[in-house]
Every structure is written in C-alpha cells, then in structure tokens.
Amino acid sequence: MQCLRFVVALGLLMGTWAQINVLHPECDSPEADEAAIVAQDYLNSQHSHGYKYILNRIEDIKIITKPDGDIYVMEIDLLETDCHVLDPTPISNCTVRPKVLTAVEGDCDVVLKNTSGALTVTAFKCKTSESTEDICLGCPTLLSLNDTEALDFVKASLVTFNNMTENMTFSLLEVGRMSSQIVSGGPIYLAEYVVAEANCTGDVCEPLNDAMATRGICSAKGLNSEHTIDCKMFSNLNTVVDTNSSAPVSPPVHAHTGSISSSHGLRHHKLTPLHDPLILLSAESPESAEVVPVAPAPAADPVPAVNSSQAAPAADAAPAADAAISSGSHSSQNIDFHSHFKRDVVAVVADTPAVAHSVPVPLVPVCPGRIRFFD
Incomplete structure (x- = not known):
C-alpha cells in the first residue's frame, strides 16, 4: 500500500x-514584441496625467507555461513622447522626446497572462526617471511643475489664447511640462499645458465636466509680456480608441496645478508606479524552475x-x-x-x-x- x-x-x-516550464524566447521575437506592445498600451491606459510612453527596448522576457494559460514576465523600457494622454494620435505616430529636451524614461516589470491566445496585463511595477546625459549648455532646463514664475507665464499665455478665440473660453486643466532657456536676450520660458472649454461666471472660469467639452494641448514660448502660443484642439477625447490598440484613451485628466504644494518638486509626470504587487512577486518566483x-x-x-x-x-x-x-x-x-x-x-x-x-x-x-x- x-x-x-x-x-x-x-x-x-x-x-x-x-x-510547468520556463521558456526564454528572444527579446526581438514576434511573441515578445506582441506582449510588449500590449503592455505598453495598457500602461498608457492607466496613465492619467502627462504624456504617452512608447516602447524603446525589451530587456528580458520569460514565459511560464501552465495548463490554465501561459504567464509572461517582462522587463521593458519606455520613453516619453510629445503626445499627451488626451491626444487621440496613435502612439506609433507620436514623436519621442529628444534627450536635449530632457527625455523621460520608464522602466517597467510587467506580468501578462495568455488565455486562449489573448494577452492581458495582470500586474506591473514602473519607475520613471529623467535622462540628463545629453543636456547641453544653452539647452532648455526642465522646471518643477509648481514653479511660481513659470506658472505665471502659463497663465499669461492662456490669456493671450483666450483673446484669440471666439465664442469660447478655455481654462487651465493640467501643466504638462515647463522649461527655461537662456538666449541672447536673457531667459525665456517654454510651457506645454492642457486646456478645457470653461464655464465662466464673471472672472472665475471652471473647466466643463462634460464629455463633449473641447480640450486642447497648448505650447507657449517667450515671456509674460511677449510670447507665442499654439494650441491643438480635440473633442470627445474620452471616447477615442487608439487605432493600433484595443486600449482606450484615458478619461480626462483633473486639474491639479492649484493643489501642488511647494514640496512637490516633480519636473515630469510619472507612470502609475504599481499594480497588484503580490501577483508580480508570485510570477517572478518560479526562477527556481x-x-x-x-x-x-x-x-x-x-x-x-x-x-x-x-x-x-x-x-x-x-x-x-x-x-x-x-x-x-x-x-x-x-x-x-x-x-x-x-x-x-x-x-x-x-x-x-x-x-x-x-x-x-x-x-x-x-x-x-x-x-x-x-x-
């Protein structure tokens, strides 16, 4: 017995x-690319502030084969683009932020599950940081998102834009990034920010909490007294789906410029740092196999x-x-x-x-x- x-x-x-087995496909194999793009699009869908990120490199991948569906454990590097999360432009058509303008990188560990051929993200962990290797003398210097003087410049340029528009007033929704640059005439500001159609009562304007409200991404350059501004406007942003992905564009971001404390000090928007860490740890544990x-x-x-x-x-x-x-x-x-x-x-x-x-x-x-x- x-x-x-x-x-x-x-x-x-x-x-x-x-x-149960652990496989190590090539990082540039088609199945690794497919999983990395799914991870990229999912991370962007969870990122409600700042800019979209695009895949730069697959650092590592292992596939844990199981009867109820394979588990993919990946390490990927992402780079910030100039497309805001509200911008419906497909990520493949977005421009990567160059190093001289202070590139922002995202290093992410991602766990995906393959069920009947469909890949879904179950956990992730991301670290976002600046790349300052190629910053040159005279290049724009990234400022904190709560820099008082730079925010004054943003407000001044927004007044200029509102004076140019007809039958519509826009309010500041989010500051994407702000920089200063030394030129022959002295320092100037460069700012990127999100605006939304506003409802105004007297001098007080509030962004419309309406899916049909028009929003836009503005770029301004110069000084409070003299500057240029260019805005790209969108509508119905929360219903747009990236044509290269099934991941929907994130819902509208929330204004936060007034709530940033003096100790905030961040100079860029970070990816969502963590999701289901226990799943991530359990997926990484089969290293012994x-x-x-x-x-x-x-x-x-x-x-x-x-x-x-x-x-x-x-x-x-x-x-x-x-x-x-x-x-x-x-x-x-x-x-x-x-x-x-x-x-x-x-x-x-x-x-x-x-x-x-x-x-x-x-x-x-x-x-x-x-x-x-x-x-």
Whole structure:
C-alpha cells in the first residue's frame, strides 16, 4: 500500500513537471514584441496625467507555461513622447522626446497572462526617471511643475489664447511640462499645458465636466509680456480608441496645478508606479524552475572525465523527491523538484560535447533586445 502511494505521488509530480516550464524566447521575437506592445498600451491606459510612453527596448522576457494559460514576465523600457494622454494620435505616430529636451524614461516589470491566445496585463511595477546625459549648455532646463514664475507665464499665455478665440473660453486643466532657456536676450520660458472649454461666471472660469467639452494641448514660448502660443484642439477625447490598440484613451485628466504644494518638486509626470504587487512577486518566483546553464570545462583539460563532483547534482534529485513527497505539498515544492530535475538534464547535456572532443559553443544572448530610439 505504501508503495502504491509512492507511485501515485510520483506520478502527480511527473505530471506537474510536464506541464510547468520556463521558456526564454528572444527579446526581438514576434511573441515578445506582441506582449510588449500590449503592455505598453495598457500602461498608457492607466496613465492619467502627462504624456504617452512608447516602447524603446525589451530587456528580458520569460514565459511560464501552465495548463490554465501561459504567464509572461517582462522587463521593458519606455520613453516619453510629445503626445499627451488626451491626444487621440496613435502612439506609433507620436514623436519621442529628444534627450536635449530632457527625455523621460520608464522602466517597467510587467506580468501578462495568455488565455486562449489573448494577452492581458495582470500586474506591473514602473519607475520613471529623467535622462540628463545629453543636456547641453544653452539647452532648455526642465522646471518643477509648481514653479511660481513659470506658472505665471502659463497663465499669461492662456490669456493671450483666450483673446484669440471666439465664442469660447478655455481654462487651465493640467501643466504638462515647463522649461527655461537662456538666449541672447536673457531667459525665456517654454510651457506645454492642457486646456478645457470653461464655464465662466464673471472672472472665475471652471473647466466643463462634460464629455463633449473641447480640450486642447497648448505650447507657449517667450515671456509674460511677449510670447507665442499654439494650441491643438480635440473633442470627445474620452471616447477615442487608439487605432493600433484595443486600449482606450484615458478619461480626462483633473486639474491639479492649484493643489501642488511647494514640496512637490516633480519636473515630469510619472507612470502609475504599481499594480497588484503580490501577483508580480508570485510570477517572478518560479526562477527556481529555470534551466541553469553549466559552465564549460577548462580549456586545459581537453577530455574531461565525468567525476564524482560532476555527478553529484544528479544524485541530489532523489532526496529532493523524497522531501517533496513526504511533505504532501503540490505547489512550491513541486516546482523546486522540477528545478533539480531540469538542472540534472542540462548538466548531462553540457558534459556530452566535452566527452565527444568538441569545443563547447558559447551561449548566444537573446536578451536584451534592440534599441528602437536611443539608449
């Protein structure tokens, strides 16, 4: 009877090994690209302030195969574009912010699940930072989003724009970014901000909380007394869908310029930093199930023999199986046992070329992938 239980338990473990594995496709493979674009569009849909981000590079990808759907765990690099999240322009047609204007980068870990061929994001973790490598003398310097003098310039340029419009008044909805630049005549300001059609009572104007309200993205340059301004207007922004994605454009952003405290100090809008961290951690944990390459034998030993130290890893599998079966667990310990099994197989394969008097072929790295814009 005890023997029967052992055979049944071992069969269950073998079934788990056959169904769970960790694959490492190339970072520039079609399936990696597809998953990265899904992740990019989802992150943009969760980003309610600032600008859209576009994929720059796939740093790493692994696929955990499971009976109920494969799990993709990815590391991707994104770059900020000049398209605001309210801009319905497809992300593929947006321009990446150049380094000389202080590029903003997003480094994200993303978990996706493939169910019947459909990829969905289940968790992510992002860090947003500035790239200051190519900032030059005389280049625009990014200012904090609550810089008092720069905000005065924004308000002055908005007055100019409202004086140019007919039958409609616009109110400030969000400041995208503000910079100062030293030119021959002294410092000037550069600002990008979002405006919305407003309802005014006297001198007080409030953005219309209406899906049909017109909104726009404005760029202004100069001083309070003399400047240029250009605005690109949109309507019905919250119903627009990116033609390259199924991810909807985010709902209208909320005005926050008046609520930024003096300690805010941010100079750019950050991606949403975290979503379902427990799922992210659990998806990263099957590292123990990965195939671990074995280092080739030293060149000084042309025909290495399989000695007792080399055979030791294979001998470890039996104690691991005993521990897994005696514990009665069918979750993490199954994966650990699978880990021992996979490593043993690789160790044997890695030793085979050496015994056959051939030179071991070095592993060709398949990640990270290509850089689409700049490093």
